[in-house]
Amino acid sequence: MRNLDLSKLDADALLKLHVEWSMQQDVALQRANISKVNELGGRINQINNELKSRPGDQRGTLASLLSHPNAQVRFNAAQSLIRILPIEARQTMQVIADSGVFPLAGHAGMYLSMHDGEAARILRG
Amino acid sequence: MHYRENAWLRHQQARWLWPDAHRWVRPDAARFLAPGGGVADAFPALSRKYNPNQPRVPAGNSDGGQWTDGGSGSAAPIGDIGFGNLSELNDFSDLFQITPSETDFDGVQLAGDPPEGIGHNQGPPLDEPPEIPQQRPETRSERMDFVRSAVAWIGRIGRYSPAAGIFLGALDQAEDLKALTDAIKTANDPPRSLDELQEAVGSTSKDGYHDHHIAEQTAARNAGDPESLIQSRDNLVRIPILKHIDITSYYATRIEQEDGSMLSPRESLKGKDFETRRQFGLEMLRRYGVLK
Numbered sequence: 317m318r319n320l321d322l323s324k325l326d327a328d329a330l331l332k333l334h335v336e337w338s339m340q341q342d343v344a345l346q347r348a349n350i351s352k353v354n355e356l357g358g359r360i361n362q363i364n365n366e367l368k369s370r371p372g373d374q375r376g377t378l379a380s381l382l383s384h385p386n387a388q389v390r391f392n393a394a395q396s397l398i399r400i401l402p403i404e405a406r407q408t409m410q411v412i413a414d415s416g417v418f419p420l421a422g423h424a425g426m427y428l429s430m431h432d433g434e435a436a437r438i439l440r441g
Numbered sequence: 442m443h444y445r446e447n448a449w450l451r452h453q454q455a456r457w458l459w460p461d462a463h464r465w466v467r468p469d470a471a472r473f474l475a476p477g478g479g480v481a482d483a484f485p486a487l488s489r490k491y492n493p494n495q496p497r498v499p500a501g502n503s504d505g506g507q508w509t510d511g512g513s514g515s516a517a518p519i520g521d522i523g524f525g526n527l528s529e530l531n532d533f534s535d536l537f538q539i540t541p542s543e544t545d546f547d548g549v550q551l552a553g554d555p556p557e558g559i560g561h562n563q564g565p566p567l568d569e570p571p572e573i574p575q576q577r578p579e580t581r582s583e584r585m586d587f588v589r590s591a592v593a594w595i596g597r598i599g600r601y602s603p604a605a606g607i608f609l610g611a612l613d614q615a616e617d618l619k620a621l622t623d624a625i626k627t628a629n630d631p632p633r634s635l636d637e638l639q640e641a642v643g644s645t646s647k648d649g650y651h652d653h654h655i656a657e658q659t660a661a662r663n664a665g666d667p668e669s670l671i672q673s674r675d676n677l678v679r680i681p682i683l684k685h686i687d688i689t690s691y692y693a694t695r696i697e698q699e700d701g702s703m704l705s706p707r708e709s710l711k712g713k714d715f716e717t718r719r720q721f722g723l724e725m726l727r728r729y730g731v732l733k
Contacts (some may be wrong), residue, residue, distance in 0.1 A: 347585040348686050354695045354703075361697055368701070395697055416596065418628075418729060419687035425728030426691060430706070438720045439709060 322366040327377045330363050334381065335389050337363075342388035345419060364396045375400055382408045387420050391427075398431065570594050570608045577617040588621050592628040592683065600629045623649035627681035632733045635723075638678035651685040653678050655722035656715055657692060660707065666715045676719060680731050688725050 322330065337356045344352035367374040381393035382404055394408040412424035429435035571590040578584045591612075595605045612622040627649035642652050654661070654676055661671045670676065680688075695703040710718050726732035 345690075346589045347582045348690045349582070350690050350693045353690075354693075354705075357695050357697075358703060361701070361703055364697070365701055399699075413728070416730065417593065418684070419690065422687055422725070422729035423691060423694070426706070426725060427696065429724055429728060430696070430709075435721060435724045438717055438724060439713070441713075441717065 322362055325366075327367070327370075327374055330367060331377060331381065334360060334363050334378065334392065335384065335386075338389040338392045339386055341392070342386060342420075345388065345423075348419075360392055360396075373400070379404065387412050387415070387417065391420060391424055394424075395427065568594060568597060570604070573608075573611060573615065574618065577621070584621060588624050588628075588683065591625045595625070596629050619648075624682045628683040630681050630731075632727075632730050634733050635678070638680060638726075638732065639674060641679040642674065642677045647679065649682055650679045651682050653680045653685050653688070655726070656719040657707070657710075657722070660710065660718060661715060664715070670715060678726065678731075680726070684729050684731050688729055688731075691725065691729075 322333075325333070337359050341353055341356040341360070344350075344356060364375060364378075367377065375396055378393045378396050379401055381389050382397070382401075384390050384393070390408050391412055394405040394412075397405040398409075406428070409424045409428055413421055413428060415421050426435060430439070571587060571594060574583075574587060578587060591608070595608070598604055609622070609626060612618060612625065615622070641647060641650070646652075654671065655678060656666075656671070656676055658671055662668075692707045693705050695705045698704050706721070710721060713721075723732060
């Protein structure tokens, strides 16, 4: 997997990988296996950067994942889209934060807080 | 919360109510309620079956006040199953009675019947509790899987539902699983005030809880903060173990930044003063449903 050349994959294949790695990350997060969560997060970040680097910034293709049945997939898609589809991404994140299903609800709540909420204010000093 | 999720949660809680619970409400229950209040208002779940206009046995009769079917010439009480004189029980029965006041079933409702709109691909599948392992699972992953599934299930059906009580009671019997059981029991604690969370700190340890440093202990030591500040009452709270694990994990989780790089909250907080890290820690407690 480490030698996978993302630049050779089309957008559909990248979307499939985004979902697959997000679902693996879901399991790792439930098990509090943070090194695995970070490893998969790094890979998903590479997909975002690959889509961003393509003509016209193709990250918008991730929008279809905002309605995926798995909350971790929705969370990662929302995180990737927060700057290009802020309203939809924010709504998705808020629903996860309000779900009461932890730990992801806490992650989503903190994401919003660090994006433009209380935690962002605290960090700015 | 989404309407459908609400309906589903209500259904999960209702599954464990007796479908004929209305039969155990005394016919004269209204006299125990505040003036103006009705039995249907006090027990909305029973309102489908409760009919205040249903005929009753006339006063003066030994069964006076009980529901009747109203169909026969003699107003015979329904549900008299011949235990003889049980009048001495009246002092203890209050709103509920031991013998059902009605024996008819106008349609059978099974406890697991889904309400309209749930099941049959119109909602989440019906929920069963996770299987209790015979012995303590060997790996951390297996233990976490069991704890998470139990916590999620209890969260869905309600911490104080009879089914959750039965499940936790069964878990209590498994000595091997005690640490897991303690974590499961406390994970759905409601948010509490800072005073409440701080109150228990310093007393003897309590099963299912950990003392948690609001501003992280290791980061504070690395920053050269004095031990008196790190271990002060202001920086310690007693929280459910699972929340402690989740919050500690979050500190180390790398998050995509505006410039596309990945940084954990712990890395973002590096170089910040103690009070900033403490305020950040309080915000985490709020977002993880620990602090009101």
